Amino acid sequence: MENKDDPGKAYDKSIRKRLTRTVLIPSITLLVLWAVLATAFFINGLYVRLVAGSVRDVSIPALTALSSLQQERQLALQYLDSPSSGPQQLQQQEQDSDGKLKGLQEAFAATISSAPDEIASKVTALKAQLDQLPVLRSQVNFRSINRAQVNTYYNGVLDSAATLFDTQARIVPDATAVQGAISATSLFRAGDLMSRETSLVSAAFSGSTFAPDDFVQFSQLVGYYRTQLAQISPFLEPAVRQHYQQLSTSDAWKRLNAAEDSLIKHGPWTSGDQNNVPVSAGDWHALTAQVAQGLNQLTIEQADQVSTAAIDSGNAQLRNAIIGSIVALLASLAAIIVAVRVSRSLVDRTLMTRLERLRNDSLDLARNRLPNIVGRLKSGDPVDIEAELPKLDHGRDEIGQVAEAFNTAQLTAVNAAASEAKARSGVHNVFLGIAHRNQVLVHRQLQILDEMESREENSTQLASLFQLDHLAARARRTTENLIILGGKQPGRRxxxxxxxxxxxxxxxxxxxxxxxxxxxxxxxxxxxxxxxxDTIHLVAELVDNATSFSPPGSQVEVTSRMVARGVVVDVSDQGLGMKEGVREWANAMMADAPEFDAMALRADSSLGLFVVARLASRLGITVTFDPSRYGGTRATVLIPSNHLANANAPEPLAEAPALAQVGAPAPESAAQRPAPEAPQPAPRPYPARPLPTPDPRTAEPYPPSAGQIPDVPAAPRAAEPDLSELEGDDRPRLPRRQPQQNLVAQLHDDPDAAEADVTNAGETTARTLMAFHKGTRRARGGQNDS
Structure with a gap:
């Protein structure tokens, strides 16, 4: 998973990209601001158009339908107050209202889905009241409702319509349109107030009685609508204001005002006093119908002009937003292009050329010169660091300071490599010196043991000497391991x-x-x-590893066969085997032997496998690990054909070695030596290179059973070579020992099995020990001459 908090991530981009990004930030900010403002203007223009369109589509049909409802209200009140009158005129008005309400319902259905929530809620409330109209009409026809309930219903519908108009007026985001829409709403309210007063007086004429409560309400309505008209007239649209002035100066307007004033002066009346009323019912109906129609027309005209102006304003805002956006976009793009071109020119001319030259010089030093110098230092060649390590000169500015810092770093690295090479050379010399001293001591120890074995006649003591001899031979192999780790070769040849x-x-x-x-x-x-x-040493390490990591009672099989590319030696054990990852790591080590320096950095350096890898790399031998048929591990060693010779005239293993240096050990015996101690776990290998580092086995090495000291077996006999063929062997041959020739009398007897197990003595044991002794002497035949 990526670490987003890693400070190095900030420097992944190139300088050109980073500088371009820095230049683009203000330009992109400008584009974002442009987008925000352009979007705001565009949305505002669309909103104005939407609201203005809803006003036009809803308000005008609504005004026509509501005017018809006002007439219906007046006739309904007259029908209720005059039981003798027929319902024909009222039914005609209801049909006229239904036709106009149908158009209003269609307008509602077309606009409610796209209307703002504030308008949609008011439209829903108005539709809900209109849906109750058929019920009210039925009650009026059967005269099962009174005048107050009729007034309440119709007045509620008209008040809801006025609230809708007022909401439409105030939601428009344009001050001029808002003022005109409010004036249209006020004009509608004034016309409705006049319609209400007309209904009261018409009902009074029909019932021949003008009740005091109705008279008071009439007087208030007259004052309300006159005041409303006087207040809104200055804010009407010019053409509407002109038409209002014409209406207010007309004869019908004046006569209506006079009739209203006379009715107020007369006061309430009853049926007996109706003849003294200053206005007749016919004149009242004619005057109010004419003036109401004029006010309704003024309201429709005002709403239409305001909505048209709002739509034009919205279109203008959209047009300005589009044109301004295009201009701002072009200006922003031009600024971005200019800024990018200037920044690219600055980077390419002043930065990138010098930085590329610094990079090329640094890479040349890192890839060519420094590896050559370090390699020569590691090999011990003399190196003049000041002469062979040129300094980078890139001026005195910031880039030059970077070059100077690189000069200091590389000089420090080379000096450190030189110091490390000297220290490593000294350590290797000490390492090899100690190993060679130990080799001389072990070689001397083996010579002394040979002499003691040749003089010893006691079989028990001879077995102990053979065990010491075997341990000394293993110590010699360990010493040779140290010499191999030091980069040298053991002396056996x-x-x-x-x-x-x-x-x-x-x-x-x-x-x-x-x-x-x-x-x-x-x-x-x-x-x-x-x-x-080297082949003996390599196979011995693999066999030792196989015995250490397999059960004590199991066998380790060593087989070989000829193949097209040479000869293959397989070492198979019956242990638990290697895990998949560990086997891959071991095969990788065999394919590419690591440096001992890297191995020495680990606490457990996998000495055996490392020695095998070094020997295989030296000889060109291929070593691979895979599962054995017993579930353990099989090591396959491919010895190439260039290391094979004609088998018809091989040299016996006891031929004297040509020692590479004085005191170097001679080759080990081809026969097997008895092992007096329990097998010890081989050290767990760790990779020297960046490979997985699990244990080389799935389990710890199998320990031998308690007290396991193997009986001295009949060692595998090698072919008895002619000792006269030993190179440089001018000493007399050792005497050949006869079985039981010098044994005491007791040993000629046959001991019981228990005693034989304890003493390890007897004729069989003696013969076995002597055979083993002969083999080991043949294996070290050349050492005794050195």
Whole structure:
């Protein structure tokens, strides 16, 4: 998962991209502001058009339908107050109202889905009241409702319509349109007030009685609508204001005002006093109908002009927003292009050229010169650092300071590499010196043991000496491991080829638990003398590893066969095997041997596998690990054909080695030596290179059973070579020992089985020890001469 808080992520982009981004930030900010403002203007224009369109589509049909409802209200009140009058005129008005309300319902359905929520809620409330109109009409026809209920219903419908108009007026985001729409709403309210007063007086004429309560309400309505008209007239649209002045100066207007004043002066009346009323019913109906029609027309005209002006305003805002947006966009794009071109020119001319030159110079030093210098330092060659490490000169500005810092860093790195090479050379010298000293001591120890074995006649003591001899041989292999780690070769050498069987037996004899190893199916082939020592060492390490990581009672099989590219040696154990990741790591190590420096950095350096990898790399031998048929691990060693010789004339393994240096150890015996101690776990390998580092086995090495000290077995006999063929062997041959020749009398008797197990004595044991002794002496035949 990426770490977003990593400070290094901020420097992943190139300088050109980062500078371009810096230049683009203000330009992009300008574009964002342009987008926000343009969107705001565009949305505002659309909103104005939407509201203005809803006003035009809803208000005008609504005014026509509401005017018809006002007439219906007046006739309904007259019908209720005059039982003798018929319903024909009222029914005609209801049909006229239904036709106009149908158009209003269609307008509602077309606009309510796109109308703002404030308008939609008011439209819904008005539709709900209009849906109750058929019920009210039925009650009026049957005279099952009174005048107050009729007034309440119709007045409620008209008040809801006025609220809708007022909401439409105030929601328009344009001050001029809002003022005109409010004036239209006020004009509608004034006309409705006049319609209400007309209904009261018409009902009074029909009922021949003008009740005091109705008279008071009439007087208030007259004052309300006159005041309303006087207040809104200055804010009407010019053409509407002109038409209002014409209406207010007309004869009908004046006569209506006079009639209203006379009725107010007369006051309430009853049926007996109706003849004294100053206005007749006919004149009243004619005057109010004419003036109401004029006011309704003024309201429709005002609403139409206001909505038209609002739509024009919305269109103008949209047009201005589009034109302004295009201009602002072009200006922003031009500014961005100019800024990017200027920044690119600045970067390319002043920064990128110098930075690329600094990069090329630095890469040349890092990839070519520094590796060459460091490699020469590691190999010990003299290096003049000041002369061979040129300084980078890129001026004195910031780029030059970076170059100077790089000069300092590379000089420090080279000096550190030189110091490390000196220290490593000293450590290697000490390391190899100690290893060679130990090798001389072990070699001397083996010589002394040979002499003691040749003089010893007691079989028990001889077995102990053979065990010491075997441990000394294993110590010699460990010493040779140290020499291999130091980059040198052990002193054991053969000049003539040695048969593969002898090589494998010698490798097995150098392992701790040799008695568990079975060598079989060995082809008749020989290994050239120059590869014998390293091959023995390589196979011995693999066999030792196999015995250490398999159950104590199991066998380790060593088989070989000829293939097209050479000879293959398989070492198979019966342990738990390697895990998949560990096996891949081990095979990677065999394919590419790591440096010992890297291995030394780990607490557990996988010494055995590392030695195998170094030896395989030196000889060109291929070593691979895979599962064995027993579930354990099988190590496959491919010895190439260039290390094979004619098997008809192989050199016996006991041929004297050509020692590379004084005091170097001689080759180990081809026979197996007894192991007096329990097998110890081999060190767990760790990779020296960046490979997975799990344990090389799935389980710890199997410990031998308690008190396991293997009986001295009959060691595998090598072919008895002619000792006279040993190179440089001018000493007399050792005397050949006869079985039981010098044994005491008690040993000639046959001891019981328990005693034989405890003393490890007897004729069989003696013969076995002598055979083993002969083999080890043949294996070290050349050492005794040195």
């Amino acid at each position: 053969w000049r003539k080829p040695v048969s593969l069987m002898e090589v494998l037996r010698a490798a097995v004899s150098e392992t701790e638990q040799y008695s568990r190893v079975q060598v079989e199916q060995v082809p008749d082939v020989a290994i050239v003398g120059t590869a014998v020592a």
